[in-house]
Amino acid sequence: MRLPTFRGGVHPPEKKELSQDSHLSVLPLPERVYVFLANHAGVPAKPLVNIGDRVKTGQLIAEAGGFISANLHSPLTGEVKEIAKYYHPTLSKPDDAIVIEKSGKDEWELLDPAKPYDQFEPEEIVQRIKDAGIVGLGGAMFPTNVKLSPPKEKKIDLLVLNGAECEPYLTIDYRYMLERSEGLVRGILAIMRALKVNNAVIGIEDNKQKAIERMEEAVRSTPIQVKRLKTKYPQGAEKQLIFALTKRKVPSGGLPLDVGVVVDNMGTAFAVYEAVELGHPLVERGVTLTGEGIKKPINVVSRIGVMANELIEYAGGAQESVERIVFGGPMMGITVPKIDVPTVKGTSGITLLVKSDPLEDFPCIRCGKCAAVCPMNLQPFLLNLYGTNRLYDKQVENGLLDCIECGSCSYACPANIDLVKNFKLNKKVYRSLKGGAKK
Amino acid sequence: MKLSMMAAPHLRSEDSVRKIMLDVLIALAPAAIWAVVSFGLKALVLILVCTAGAEALDFFVMRFVRQKKNFKPDLSGSVTGLLLALNLSVAVEWWQALIGVFVAIVIAKAVFGGLGKNFFNPALVGRVFLLISFPVQMTTWLSPFDMQTTATPMAILKQGALRVFSLQEMFLGTIPGSLGEVSALLLLLGFGWLLLRKRVSPFIPIAYVGTVVIMAAIFNGVNPGFGSPLYHVFGGGLMLGALFMATDMVTSPMSIKGHVIFGVGCGAVTMIIRLFGGYPEGVSFAILVMNAFVPLIDMGTKPRIFGKPKKVKSNA
Numbered sequence: 001m002r003l004p005t006f007r008g009g010v011h012p013p014e015k016k017e018l019s020q021d022s023h024l025s026v027l028p029l030p031e032r033v034y035v036f037l038a039n040h041a042g043v044p045a046k047p048l049v050n051i052g053d054r055v056k057t058g059q060l061i062a063e064a065g066g067f068i069s070a071n072l073h074s075p076l077t078g079e080v081k082e083i084a085k086y087y088h089p090t091l092s093k094p095d096d097a098i099v100i101e102k103s104g105k106d107e108w109e110l111l112d113p114a115k116p117y118d119q120f121e122p123e124e125i126v127q128r129i130k131d132a133g134i135v136g137l138g139g140a141m142f143p144t145n146v147k148l149s150p151p152k153e154k155k156i157d158l159l160v161l162n163g164a165e166c167e168p169y170l171t172i173d174y175r176y177m178l179e180r181s182e183g184l185v186r187g188i189l190a191i192m193r194a195l196k197v198n199n200a201v202i203g204i205e206d207n208k209q210k211a212i213e214r215m216e217e218a219v220r221s222t223p224i225q226v227k228r229l230k231t232k233y234p235q236g237a238e239k240q241l242i243f244a245l246t247k248r249k250v251p252s253g254g255l256p257l258d259v260g261v262v263v264d265n266m267g268t269a270f271a272v273y274e275a276v277e278l279g280h281p282l283v284e285r286g287v288t289l290t291g292e293g294i295k296k297p298i299n300v301v302s303r304i305g306v307m308a309n310e311l312i313e314y315a316g317g318a319q320e321s322v323e324r325i326v327f328g329g330p331m332m333g334i335t336v337p338k339i340d341v342p343t344v345k346g347t348s349g350i351t352l353l354v355k356s357d358p359l360e361d362f363p364c365i366r367c368g369k370c371a372a373v374c375p376m377n378l379q380p381f382l383l384n385l386y387g388t389n390r391l392y393d394k395q396v397e398n399g400l401l402d403c404i405e406c407g408s409c410s411y412a413c414p415a416n417i418d419l420v421k422n423f424k425l426n427k428k429v430y431r432s433l434k435g436g437a438k439k
Numbered sequence: 440m441k442l443s444m445m446a447a448p449h450l451r452s453e454d455s456v457r458k459i460m461l462d463v464l465i466a467l468a469p470a471a472i473w474a475v476v477s478f479g480l481k482a483l484v485l486i487l488v489c490t491a492g493a494e495a496l497d498f499f500v501m502r503f504v505r506q507k508k509n510f511k512p513d514l515s516g517s518v519t520g521l522l523l524a525l526n527l528s529v530a531v532e533w534w535q536a537l538i539g540v541f542v543a544i545v546i547a548k549a550v551f552g553g554l555g556k557n558f559f560n561p562a563l564v565g566r567v568f569l570l571i572s573f574p575v576q577m578t579t580w581l582s583p584f585d586m587q588t589t590a591t592p593m594a595i596l597k598q599g600a601l602r603v604f605s606l607q608e609m610f611l612g613t614i615p616g617s618l619g620e621v622s623a624l625l626l627l628l629g630f631g632w633l634l635l636r637k638r639v640s641p642f643i644p645i646a647y648v649g650t651v652v653i654m655a656a657i658f659n660g661v662n663p664g665f666g667s668p669l670y671h672v673f674g675g676g677l678m679l680g681a682l683f684m685a686t687d688m689v690t691s692p693m694s695i696k697g698h699v700i701f702g703v704g705c706g707a708v709t710m711i712i713r714l715f716g717g718y719p720e721g722v723s724f725a726i727l728v729m730n731a732f733v734p735l736i737d738m739g740t741k742p743r744i745f746g747k748p749k750k751v752k753s754n755a
Contacts, residue, residue, distance in 0.1 A: 007745075012450045168450060239745065252746040323443050330449040337444055353449055362456035362513060363555040367688045368640075369454075376745040379693065399744045407448035414454040415555075421446035 003206055005230035006240040008375040010408045012168050012233060012331065014207060019290040019297035020171045024179050026301045027314055029106060033075045033305035034086050034097040034342035035061065040135040041142045042068030047098060053080045056109040058281045061098055064130070070143045071133035073281035075303035078103040089308075089327040089341050090141075090334055097305070097342065114279030117190035125194035125276060132275035133282045133345075137267030138162060138236070139328055141346040144268055148194050150257045159192050159200040160245055160256075160263045163215070164229060164236030166205060167329025170349040172288040173266040175299040177204070177211035180270055181218035187273030188224055195262055200224045202266075203245050207231040233331060234406040238263050240375050252402050267348065282345060289315035291330075293322035293352030302343070308350055309339040321354040331407045362415035370409035370419060376402050380409035380419045387422050392430040400426060456554075459688075460514035462636050466629035467521055467683065473625050474618035477583035478529040482618050486524040488533045489540055493520025496544045501553065515554045519543050522562035522683060525619025526676070526723070529586075530579035531569065538572070539565035559730045560690045563723045570723075580615040591616045592674030596666045597719040609673035620679040623672075630682040639686045642698035643705075647681040648672055650706025658714055665714055677709065680722035690730045697733075697740040704729045 037044040043066035055061060055074040062072040081101045085094035111131055120128065130145035150156055165173040176184060192200050202219070204212050206228045216226045229235050229244050239250045241263060248259040256263050267285060274280040283304055290297040295316030302311060308325065312318050318339070326333035327341070330351055343350075370380035378399045386394040400423060409419040474482045497516030501507045523539055543565030551557040570577045582589045592604045592614060604614050612622025619626075633639045655668040671677065685691060685705050692701050705725045712721025743749070 010452070012448075012452070243745075249746050251748070252744055254746065318440060320440070322440050324445060324449060325442055326447075326449055330447070332447050333449065334447065335442070335444045335449075337442055339440070339442075351449075359451055359453075360455060360457070360511070363553065365456055365459070365515075365555045365688050366691075366693065367456075367459065368693045371693055371742070377742045378744060379741060381693070382741075398741070399747075402744050402746070411448050411450060412452055412454070414452075414456050414459055416451065416455070418446060420448070424446075 003228055003230040004244040005232055005235065006243050006375055007377065008373050008408065009232040009234060009240070010373050010411050011231070012411060014231070015169045015290070016171050016174070016207065018169065018292075019288050019299055020174055022175075022298045024175050024286060024299050024301055027303070027306065027311065029076060029102055030303060030306045030310050032081070032099060032101050032307075033303055034099050034307070035072055035075065035305040036086075036088055036095055036097045036342070036344055037062055037072070038088065038091060038095055039072055039141065039304070039345050040070040041140060042066060044096070045069060045072045047083060049080045049098065051080055051082055054078070055080060055100060056107045058109040058111075058283055060281075061100075064143075068143055068146055070135050071131065071281070072098070073133055073283050074100055075283040075305050076100050076102045077105065077107045087336065087338065087341050089336050089344060090346065092334060108280075110279035111275060111281060112279060114277055117186060117193055117276050120190075120193070120276065122194050122196055125190055128276055129194070129272055132271070132280070134268065134271045134275060135282070135345050136265055137271060137285055137346060137348065138265035139332070139346045139348060141344065144264070144272070147262055147264070148191065150262070154257045155260055156195050156197055156257060156262055157199065157260045158246065158262075159188065159195055159197050160242060160261055161188055161200060161202040161269060162236050162241055162263055162265050163202045163204040163208075163211065164241060165208070166233045166236040167331055167333075167349075168233070169290045169351050170288045170329045171290070172286040172299050172348050174208050174211050176266055176270055176286055177208070178214050181214050183273040184215075184266060184269050185218045185222060185224065186277055187269035187271070189222060190272050190276045191264060191269060192223075198223055201245050202226045203229050203235075203241050205229050205231040205235055233408065234375055234404070237375060237404050237406055239404065252399075285345065285347070287311060287343060287347055288349035290349060291326075291352035292354045293319045295319060304345055305342045307340045307342050308336070311343070311350060312339065312352070318352055319354060322352050323355040324353040326351040326353060331411070332405065359416045361417075364415050364417060367414060369412040369414060373408040373412045375406060375408060376404055378403060380423070383426075384417065384419055384422055387426045392426060392433060395426055396430060400430065403427070456515070457513050459638055460518050462633060462638050463518050463683070464514065464521060466632045467525065467619065469625040469628050470525060470619040470622060470679070471521065473612055473622050474525065477612065477621070478581070478618060479586070481529050484533055485527055485529070485531065485536050485618065486521065489520040489524035489536050490517050491520070492537055492540045493517060493523070493544050496540060497548075500545060500549045504549070505553065513554065516544060519548070519561045519565075523565045525679060526562060526566045526617050527569070528577060528579055528617060529581055531573065531576045535569060535573050535576060539569040542568040555689055557689060558733070559727055560684055560687050563684055563727050567723055567727065582615045583613055583621070589615050591719065592670065593713065593719040596670070596674070596713075604674065606669055606673065609670070614674075617676060617679070620676040623678045626678045626682050640695060640698055642695050643686050643691060643702040644681040646699045646702025647685055647705045648677065650703045651677060651710055654707065654710040658710075671710070671713065675713075675720050676722040680709075680726055681705070684722070685726050685729070690733060692733050692736045692740065694737075694740045694742055697736045700736050700740065701729055701733065704732065
């Protein structure tokens, strides 16, 4: 039988074998953590603590600064040392962070009350998710409570859980599905209750056979379904995932809620479970430390804001030959210029890549590979031609803003043209040229 | 530890333009070897002169005229050169072939901006230039092995039968014709290699050959003198043209729909020339004519973007 999937895509080396069999371990508490005020998409949080304040683990240290924003909680018990600029791994520039130094025992301040999800009203679950500062842990860090409060006119009938983990190398969702399946299911049921939907489906790529089996077992006697998907990148991209599972097409420029769907990452579902049933605010998450550049690839649960070098040390240290440290996976991840960069809520993995032979550049020979692999059915060669000639309006007419920046085109291009990099820049230029003008 | 900042994706496929070109050369090898076997040493000389000459000239132009300091030969010149050689009669002299190479590489390719920028298939431009410049050698055909001057199957059709070739002869390649066009079998074998390596889409050849078959069937039904469909498919340059010239990535459309339109156009023009034109053969002209329509075809056959409604109102 042909497995559900989408049109286009690529199949890079999976490299899951590096870390997939490493059981979840817990990083010993770090001495210091660096909690960015911009730990989510949207407006940065507003600090509620001063230098010198003593804080407990889970204590609110900064509150949401607007509608699209999120609360921050202290990942450690200790003292606020400073609020200063540190290099931000996804903004790729120094940004404000609250620095907390550990002292004494790890004492938690929990959210009250913590009880089974079905004893909460739907609105209370959304409120709890907001209180706990939960954002999309797949990487986009969009505040989850906002996602779970769709406008009234949008009827949501399905919750989709992204268990595809289509990025090569990363295995953290896989390990959570194997080792935290009960919590995941509780979290999914809680989100279903919050959304008032009766259907949920977990999409998992068929290269994760054990996870499929484990989750199938865990969802027994619940309305949640598990669906096997073809292993292909970017299977976990929102629009492609929804299409593969439901054949619904999110309209161009639209959101999943336009087709009655909300998509959440597996890590997010687990965070929801912890917040609702255990009363834990979001202060820790699972991270895959992987790549040929790391001595002992691992999957590790660690407090948010820990420096990458501490995680790397814990994973046996880096190889001499490391050339790139990537926050995230190799297809969409972002390089950082140094080893001491703190993690954020969206850091699902840190991939250390070793030097590879540089690829030769050629002119475009119109081979059409980029168009064949584009999951959005765009024509990257054409967009790039317009981009080189600074015809940004033409680019937008031809779907520049539909580009999901998955990088399949760049991956496939035999001329080694930096297609997706150019498109990201072109989008920025187009938006800045448009200025405040409504789109 | 020295860290690099690089743009995603951090993984790239190992594919390269040079590897694509190498696959095309491999795909053409059986036909080229058969040319040497059946037409002798002269064929070998022509193939070597064209292939090496084109690659060298391409390198010279890129490195010294366009001053690309880091230019390394990408084998695209060799592909053009080999295709040109396979489109020549064995009666052509080596220096004439070199003129064709010059036209192909410099006038049809470099002047437009080099690899990827040309509108017309360079090898075909070179061939047509030679056809006009040296009509005698370009249309003097020798039969394989015994090297007697004779007429090609297509010319026979035009001038009235001297000798009709059997389908088997035409399929296997024991007929007079251009160096590389005679054996449909070996060309198909080579094309199979390109398909296996996912280098080409089969839609251009299918549409091209399909159109020829349908048109030939219709006209053959009206007047048997027009030749049977299979005679048209295997008797001339159609297989070489449809499989290797019309499928040139640079000068063919991008989408599957575009491939079909392009292939049908090539087939129709080929048959119009063959049936009603002054030339016995129309493949080269047909492909060049359709090359000119590629930008238009591309504009009209853009794929629908994921999530866009079916009917897009164009405000262009």
